[in-house]
Amino acid sequence: MAQLDDLLLEEAKQNPAVFDELVLRYQDRLYNFLYRMTGNREDAQDLAQEAFLRIFKALDRFRSGAPFLPWMYKIAMNLAINHQKGRKRTTPLEDDVPTTSLFSSPESVAEQREAQRHISKAIMELPADYRAVVLLRHGDELSYEEIAQVLEIPLGTTKVRLHRARMLLQQKLRAAGIKTGDHELQRSPKAHTTLPG
């Protein structure tokens, strides 16, 4: 995948129309990350557009062979953090679709939706830099090294920050009375689900 990114980036420097391929390739990931960072769909859309525009403007300065994903997330994260400064934090919309099996009972689905709502809320209540590291690790499955590149901090600091973020999340969830082990939670599939209209 990294090699394909390199090819697309090099090609896009010469032929801007190729940049559309990069947008199509990463818009879901970028939008999801920004949505989880801001808790607001409209803001996530605006910031996603702005992030891609900044990436396009900086194409000529992007070093060939350097990893694209950390660079993309770094731009997105800085936009999200700057956007949040001075704005009242919004809680996520209650439109998370629980990932359940076909055999889940309605009660189980309702309980899972409630648990996920609390988890989303707890994540939104984290400081922005802790929120980013949790989302990058568990939402976008970036490695420690990639997260360190995004945040521009040492690898050791990244691990410590992730650990602290998790501890803080646990505290918030316990305070909300949410037991994360009570439900048959499954990792979300890599295919994206569309928000209900």
Add this chain to the structure above:
Amino acid sequence: MNCNVAQKLIQLYLDNELEETAARAVEHHVAQCRECRAQFLDLERLVLAVESLPRVAAPPGLFQRTHARIAEYQQRQARSWQRRAVLGLDILMAVIGLGFALEAGDRFLRSLPDLGLDTPFDLFNSLVVVAVSVDLSLVVGIGLLVIAGSLAILQLIPQDHATSHA
């Protein structure tokens, strides 16, 4: 492995960041230590809970709006280069025009002592003679300055930009 070490390694284990030997050591310790096992399960459940959040897809139209913003930026860049080229031409014309005008003015000033200006009426007569003689340098110089000034004023008029947000 003691609890202190194990608890520091549990996070790395869950993130698949440990080498084989260290991972087996953590597993062995967690299997035997109730406190560490509880911490391990807590963290594992938390990770699972966060990863269970559904991933949201980009809304319809995001690609088109992004494409439109980038296209608008490219158009602005193209116009910006055009404006720079015209400004360069402005400056060149202004310099040449100023050169002609100064040359004409210098010749006029040099000719003043020869005009025999004894009275203010003599000065008026002399100016009329100079003007009537249609000094080509002065005409070219003033002409270029006027054109350069007009182009510069046109460049200073703000362009009407379309709204960029969707």
